[in-house]
Amino acid sequence: MTTQYYVPERSYWPILASIGLFLMALGAGTLINGLQQDGSNHGKWLLLTGAALMACIVFAWFRNVVRESRAGLYSAQMDRSFRWGMSWFIFSEVMFFAAFFGALFYIRVFAVPWLGGEGDRGSSNLLWQGFTAEWPLLQNPDSELFPGPSAVISPWGVPLINTLLLLTSSVTLTIAHKGLKTGSRATVKLWLALTILLGIVFLGFQAEEYIVAYTELDLTLKSGIYGATFFILTGFHGLHVTLGTVMLIVILLRVLKGHFDAEQHFGFEAVSWYWHFVDVVWVGLFLFVYIL
Structure with a gap:
């Protein structure tokens, strides 16, 4: 053979x-x-x-x-190659976000408590007189050079709405995938379009959140370590949602042109894997950046 x-x-x-x-x-x-x-x-x-x-x-x-x-x-070998390639790509993205989550963990669990005098690695009077270690860090050690934010974003407003939007989008995308497997192209078009809409609404809410953070809460990239970690984590995630939305739009255009069938649709599956990964990362962000 x-x-x-x-x-x-x-x-x-x-x-x-x-x-x-x-x-x-x-x-x-x-x-x-x-x-x-x-x-x-x-x-x-x-x-x-x-x-x-x-x-x-x-x-x-x-x-x-x-x-x-x-x-x-x-051939079937090429299909396996594509699947392995997408799997390793998503793994690299997991490591990408793991690095930032690890930095957040180190800052919260080790660096800030040490600056506050916890343990034998630091003293509250060593560098900054009267510094109080707490998270979120609203009063930075050098508040003149790096003024802290006046407040943080409540997790029970826009972040909770965005969480529901992304979790719902995973459901709608799964329904579209099921429709493709069963040959119901009308189902694919409807639920895939709804997934794209949910992604766009998510990005709109995140843009509104950033505007409020900068204009009303003084929460910026320059507002100390809390502002830096907040915008790096949520910003990179927003970039991934943007790329995922563009990918879904391309897949929808291909569906409208008659591409894919019940047996051959790895392009659809690859984008689905990516979108579900982005949704899982957001759940981690919602828990460790907004709530805890």
Whole structure:
């Protein structure tokens, strides 16, 4: 028995993607480091150029993959390769968020108590006279340089609504997946569109939350370690929700064009895996950032 394995034609996409990623990294670094001696800062334009190049590359590269799949060029071995690739990608995303959750754990359990004089590693009078260790940290040790927020966001308002939105979106996406397996394309279109709508509403509420944090609560990236960890964790999650929503929109467009069937629909499954992962991360954020 001969095992078929598709070998794609020579492609320039990998090298172009490397150039795009390099421009994004160079632009981000230049932007963070501030103005040049002549008062200019080209970081923003390098970052935007790299991002635009990456968007075009991803669109064109994925279009090639879709065409190859639709042409029946992929074998069972390729299907396994795609599944392993998506699995390792999600694992890397798990490690990405685990690093930030680990930093939050270290700050709350070790660093802040040490600064407050707990144990034999620190003293409340060693660096900052009268510093009180508490979480969330509203009064920073150096309050003049890093003024703390006036208040934190209540978990029982917008965060709770967003939690319900994402949990509901996992249900609607599962229903759409079931519809695809049973051949009910009307079910797929309806519930997939509803999932996209829930993701967009989530992003709208998160944008409103950020506006309130900056304008009313003085909760910013510059408001000490609490503000930094809050926006890094929720901000990166919001970025993942944005990417997931874009991916769902692409999948919906493919469904409308007649792509996928009950047997061959790994593109749909891959995006479903990613979306469910993003939902699980949000549950962790809701518990450890907003509530505890």
